[in-house]
Amino acid sequence: MNIERIVLAFAGSVVVISAILAFTISQWWLLLTGFVGLNLLQSAFTGFCPLAIILKKLGKEPGPAF
Numbered sequence: 001m002n003i004e005r006i007v008l009a010f011a012g013s014v015v016v017i018s019a020i021l022a023f024t025i026s027q028w029w030l031l032l033t034g035f036v037g038l039n040l041l042q043s044a045f046t047g048f049c050p051l052a053i054i055l056k057k058l059g060k061e062p063g064p065a066f
Contacts, residue, residue: 002063003055007043010051011036 014036022029043049056062 002061004063006055006060007049007051011040017051 004007011064015033018029018032023034038048043052
């Protein structure tokens with residue numbers, strides 16, 4: 001699995017988990033959903049993704065985007 005797939009899977013998981021937490025515990029968890037969405041948006045334009053940098057240092061294979 002390359003870096004792009006890991007980043008997308010991680011971001012999707014965080015969004016789903018925070019949405020569930022917002023529904024069950026507190027609406028403040030929606031801030032995490034917004035943060036992940038904004039980070040994905042800025043990554044699409046700038047190519048900068050902190051998780052991709054960490055995964056690259058861990059030796060994961062980069063794909064075409066990272």
